[in-house]
Amino acid sequence: AKQNAEYEREDLKKAPHTFVIARGKVGNNVGQLVKDMRRVMEPFTASNLKVRKKNVLKDFVAVAGPLGVTHLVIFTKTDKGVNMKFSRLPRGPTLSFKVDSYALCKDVLSTLKRQQTYASQFQHSPLLVLNNLAREGMHFKLMSTMFQNMFPSINIHRLKLNTIKRCVLFTYDPDTNMVDFRHYNIKVVPIGMSRGVKKLLQSKVPNLKKYEDVSEYILGGGNLSESEAEPDGDQNEVDLPQQVAGRGNEASQKSAIRLTEIGPRLRLQLVKIEEGLCEGDVIFHQFVTKSAKEIEELKERREEKKMIKAQRKAEQDANIKKKEQLKEENKQRSLAGIKRKQKDNTAVNEENPEDSSDDDTKYYRQEVGEEPD
Structure with missing residues (x-):
């Protein structure tokens, strides 16, 4: 199984x-x-x-x-x-x-x-x-x-x-x-069975109230019309x-x-x-018949279209690749500029720590109106 x-x-x-x-x-x-x-x-x-x-x-x-x-x-x-x-x-x-x-x-x-x-x-x-x-x-x-x-x-x-x-x-x-x-x-x-017996073998029980005995139903053909009989x-x-x-x-x-x-x-x-x-x-x-020459011309034309389509696809892929490469180069340049600017700011702060402190003191005095501790 x-x-x-x-x-x-x-x-x-x-x-x-x-x-x-x-x-x-x-x-x-x-x-x-x-x-x-x-x-x-x-x-x-x-x-x-x-x-x-x-x-x-x-x-x-x-x-x-x-x-x-x-x-x-x-x-x-x-x-x-x-x-x-x-x-x-x-x-x-x-x-x-x-x-x-x-x-x-x-x-x-x-x-x-x-x-x-x-x-x-x-x-x-x-x-x-x-x-x-x-x-x-x-x-x-x-x-x-x-x-x-x-x-x-x-x-x-x-x-x-x-x-x-x-x-x-x-x-x-x-x-x-x-x-x-x-x-x-x-x-x-x-x-190999009579129509009455076939009717009795069906899953639905036939109506037998008109008969005194089941033999009357079987011998009578099961009360089937001729249209129901399938030869x-x-x-x-x-x-x-x-x-x-x-x-x-x-x-x-x-x-x-x-x-x-x-x-x-x-x-x-x-x-x-x-x-x-x-x-x-x-x-x-079914309706169109072409000569061998016409079939060959159609085949050449179809091959030419395939070549043009493949060429266009190759050009599109190359353009996409070029754009992605330029995008990546711009991204790298931007990241390098950000890093360079951060490095310059850090160097300035390290060279002039007092200026930075004076600026903070001045800002506190203006905003709060008191001298910092």
Whole structure:
């Protein structure tokens, strides 16, 4: 048990952590979307992170290292729409997406007849599923790698099924060139039982006052409507290797896995991939294609800007050093002058002790009006 506890603590340290923030004026809806995305990334995120207007990107990079934060998700809003960026800290790369459409958690949950939300859902990270992203192209590999590294890896030998409560799905649609993001709750229910028996196994006892015997309730289908019946099939039936929370979910027994969407919902279009953290060479661009000559010219221009910036910084450092040196020299000259003046005053007093005494006597006579003793 002690070894398992140490292993879990080590896993927590190694797990990827994420900041989800908004930059600039984004409005209430995008602000709520930021909160919903933080909910998705729990528990390895700063759920109550406060972002001030004066905060810049360097502030988050500075605190990311000590806190073990590995990724940054940024929402921005312009006149043309909402944008979303996924960045690897501290040096990139950065994937920039255009948010074609989105739905908040409250909007998704409002469409459900039976909502599947509870606090313990977010005590463990979600399971990641990538669909149709294993395609040719460097940008697909970068997308897959970025999404995979944002969530903790799974050790199938130590995995506890009771910790898998949620699922995050990224699906690429080749017809629209969009990536769909979905967030689901995972529920495991036993199969091979009638609807009435399933109803009896629930934690809430059904109302049986209309029946003379419990067999009438079971044979009658548990008084369930057709809309409450969820069809199971080979596509979602599994043999459980472990006992899972829930009545009837025993090890080595068949159970059905059911997914219920809990939001948020996003439809994303990849725009560009930058080599650095929101800057640097553009590795991929969806709409702009440059020739080798143009790329080389841009690279030279960028290098020239870096050289000018480094030169300015060196000049500023030299000026600061020069000012500090002058300040220190002035300080030393002032101290030397003070010491010299004190030394001169001491020498004068030693040479003319009587004058000093006469001055004191005269002062006493003027102030007191009497002769000193």
